[in-house]
Amino acid sequence: MRADLRLADLERKKVPSKLMNVKVPDNVSEGIDRVAEELGCSKTAVVIALLNEGLYYADGQMQGEVYEYGSFLQSRMYRAGVTCRNCHEPHELALRATGNGVCAQCHLPSKYDSAAHHFHRAGSKGARCVGCHMPVTTYMMVDPRHDHSLRVPRPDLSVSLGTPNACNTCHADRDAAWARNQVRAWYGHDASGYQTYAPALHAGRSGASQAPAALSGLVRDQRQPAIARATALTLLGASLGPESIAALQTGLRDADPLVRHAAVEALQPLPGTERLRLAAPLLTDPVRAVRIAAARRLAGLPALAEPAVSAQIERGVAELIAAEQVESDRPEAHTNLCTLFGERGQVEAAEAECRAAMRLRPQYTPAYVNLADLYRTQQRDVDGEKTLREGLAGAPDDAALHHALGLLLVRQKRQSEALEELQTAARLRPDDARYSYVLGVGLHSAGQTDRALDVLRATHARQPSDRAVLVALATMSRDSGRLGEAREYARQLVALEPNDPSARQFLLQLEAAAP
Numbered sequence: 001m002r003a004d005l006r007l008a009d010l011e012r013k014k015v016p017s018k019l020m021n022v023k024v025p026d027n028v029s030e031g032i033d034r035v036a037e038e039l040g041c042s043k044t045a046v047v048i049a050l051l052n053e054g055l056y057y058a059d060g061q062m063q064g065e066v067y068e069y070g071s072f073l074q075s076r077m078y079r080a081g082v083t084c085r086n087c088h089e090p091h092e093l094a095l096r097a098t099g100n101g102v103c104a105q106c107h108l109p110s111k112y113d114s115a116a117h118h119f120h121r122a123g124s125k126g127a128r129c130v131g132c133h134m135p136v137t138t139y140m141m142v143d144p145r146h147d148h149s150l151r152v153p154r155p156d157l158s159v160s161l162g163t164p165n166a167c168n169t170c171h172a173d174r175d176a177a178w179a180r181n182q183v184r185a186w187y188g189h190d191a192s193g194y195q196t197y198a199p200a201l202h203a204g205r206s207g208a209s210q211a212p213a214a215l216s217g218l219v220r221d222q223r224q225p226a227i228a229r230a231t232a233l234t235l236l237g238a239s240l241g242p243e244s245i246a247a248l249q250t251g252l253r254d255a256d257p258l259v260r261h262a263a264v265e266a267l268q269p270l271p272g273t274e275r276l277r278l279a280a281p282l283l284t285d286p287v288r289a290v291r292i293a294a295a296r297r298l299a300g301l302p303a304l305a306e307p308a309v310s311a312q313i314e315r316g317v318a319e320l321i322a323a324e325q326v327e328s329d330r331p332e333a334h335t336n337l338c339t340l341f342g343e344r345g346q347v348e349a350a351e352a353e354c355r356a357a358m359r360l361r362p363q364y365t366p367a368y369v370n371l372a373d374l375y376r377t378q379q380r381d382v383d384g385e386k387t388l389r390e391g392l393a394g395a396p397d398d399a400a401l402h403h404a405l406g407l408l409l410v411r412q413k414r415q416s417e418a419l420e421e422l423q424t425a426a427r428l429r430p431d432d433a434r435y436s437y438v439l440g441v442g443l444h445s446a447g448q449t450d451r452a453l454d455v456l457r458a459t460h461a462r463q464p465s466d467r468a469v470l471v472a473l474a475t476m477s478r479d480s481g482r483l484g485e486a487r488e489y490a491r492q493l494v495a496l497e498p499n500d501p502s503a504r505q506f507l508l509q510l511e512a513a514a515p
Contacts, residue, residue, distance in 0.1 A: 047261065047289050048073070051231040053205050057163045059154065059198035060228060062147050065139045071148040073227045073258075076194040082106075103129040119186050125170060135166040152193030155179035161202045197221075197228040204235030207433070207463030209496055212236065216247035219259075229254070230262035237266030239467050241497040245270075252278060257287040264293040272301045280305065283312040292320045300343035317344075331357035331364040338367070342374045350374050365391050365398045372404055381408055399428035403435055406442070415446055426455070433459050433466040440472055449480050460489075465496055478510060486510050 055064040060074045087102050100113050120126030134146040153166040158176035167179035200214035218232040233251045236244040251263030267275050282294035295316020302310040327333035334357035341350035357367035368391030372384035388405045406421030422439040429435050436459040443452035456473050470493045477486035490507040497503050
C-alpha cells in the first residue's frame with residue numbers, strides 16, 4: 001500500500017450547490033405526502049435537509065432556522081402515525097386543546113401530568129409537557145419555535161457532547177452536570193428516550209476513530225428515525241472503507257426513500273464501475289427524487305452500461321434536468337446543470353449554465369469554481385485562472401476559490417504561488433480535511449516534508465478518522481526515516497479499517513522494516 005503523493009495528480013472535488021432545505025423537487029419521504037394530505041395541502045416537492053451540522057445539534061435538536069417537519073420526523077409520535085392535525089386544527093393551526101390537554105389525548109394524565117413524573121409544582125412551566133419535551137428557540141428575536149422532535153431531556157448528553165437540554169433552558173444559573181445529577185436522583189438513571197443516535201452523529205462530525213463503526217451501526221438500526229440513519233450515510237460518504245460501503249449497500253435497500261436517497265448520494269467517491277453496479281437498481285425507484293439521485297451519480301457513465309441501463313440513465317437525466325429547471329431563478333440550479341453537462345461532454349451548454357448562474361448572482365462562488373474546472377478539462381487553464389481571479393475579486397475569503405486556484409497553479413508549475421493559495425484555503429477552512437491534506441502533499445512535493453507533517457498532524461488531531469490524512473502521514477513518515485511514527489499511523493489506519501487487507505499489508509511491511 002502506498003499513498004499517491006504527487007500534487008499534480010490531485011484534482012479538487014466539484015463544489016456542490018447548497019440549498020438550505022430544498023433540493024430537486026420531489027417527495028423523498030412518504031411522510032411528507034401523509035402530512036400534506038392531512039393538512040389539505042398540495043404535496044410538498046422538496047428533499048428535506050438532514051441533521052447537518054449548523055442546522056441541528058448532534059442529538060437532532062434544532063440549531064439553525066429549520067423546518068419543524070425535520071424535527072418531527074425524528075419523533076416517536078411520527079413513527080406511531082401521529083400527524084400535524086392530531087395536535088393542530090388543520091386550517092387555523094390552533095392547538096386542539098389548552099395546556100397539557102393536547103398531550104392528554106394520547107398520554108394518560110394520571111401518569112404523566114403529575115408531580116411523580118415531572119417533579120415540578122403544578123401549573124409551573126416545568127409541569128407543562130412542552131416545557132421539557134418541546135423547548136423553544138427564538139429566531140430573529142421575534143420567531144419562537146417549539147422543537148417538534150418531542151424528545152426526553154438529556155442533560156447527560158450536554159455533559160458528554162455539549163448539546164443543549166431543556167432543564168438548563170429554565171435553570172440557566174446551573175450547569176449541565178447539576179441537571180444530569182438531578183435527573184438521576186429523580187429516576188435512578190440517565191434518561192435515554194427514543195432518539196439514541198447522538199454519539200454516532202457526533203463521532204461522524206468530529207472525525208473520531210470510532211465513527212465508521214458507529215455510523216454503520218446507526219444505518220442498520222431500524223429502530224432509529226430514517227432522517228438520522230440517512231444523516232449517518234452522508235457522514236459515511238466522506239470516508240468510504242469496506243465497513244462503510246457495506247452500510248451504504250444496506251441503505252440502498254432501505255424501505256424509507258429518505259435513506260435510499262442519502263445512500264445514493266454517498267456513492268459519489270466510488271469508481272464509476274462500482275457506482276454503476278450499486279446505483280443502477282435505483283434508476284427505477286418508485287420515488288422520483290431517488291431516481292434522480294441515481295441518474296446524477298451515473299450521468300457520465302452511460303457508455304459503461306448495458307443498453308437497457310443506459311436508457312434508464314438517460315430517462316433519469318431528463319428528469320434531473322427538468323427538476324433543476326424548476327429552480328432556474330436560482331444560481332444553484334444553473335451550477336448543477338453546468339456540472340452535469342460538463343461531465344457529459346456538453347461543454348458549450350455547461351459554460352452557458354455557469355455564466356447564467358454568475359449573472360443571477362455575481363457573488364455565487366461555486367459557479368466560478370465549477371466553470372474553471374470545466375476549462376481544466378478542455379486544457380483552458382488561462383481562462384480558468386481568469387475566472388477564479390474574477391471570483392476572488394468579489395469573495396477574497398472563499399476557501400474553495402483559493403484551493404482551485406492553487407491546483408491550477410500547480411498544473412502550470414508555479415509552485416510558490418500555488419502553495420500560497422493552498423495555504424490560504426487551509427487557513428480559511430481548517431475544518432475541511434481535504435484542503436489541509438492537499439496542502440500537506442504540496443509541501444511534501446516541494447521538499448518541505450517537515451512542514452507537511454506538521455500540517456497533517458494538526459489535521460489528524462482534528463479529524464482522526466480521515467483515511468487520506470492517515471495514509472499520507474504514514475507514507476511521509478516512512479519515506480523520511482521516521483519508522484516509529486509510520487508504524488503508529490499504520491496501526492491507527494488498521495484500527496480504522498480492520499477489514500482492509502491493504503492497510504494490514506502496509507503495517508506488516510513497516511513492522512518488518514529495519515528499525
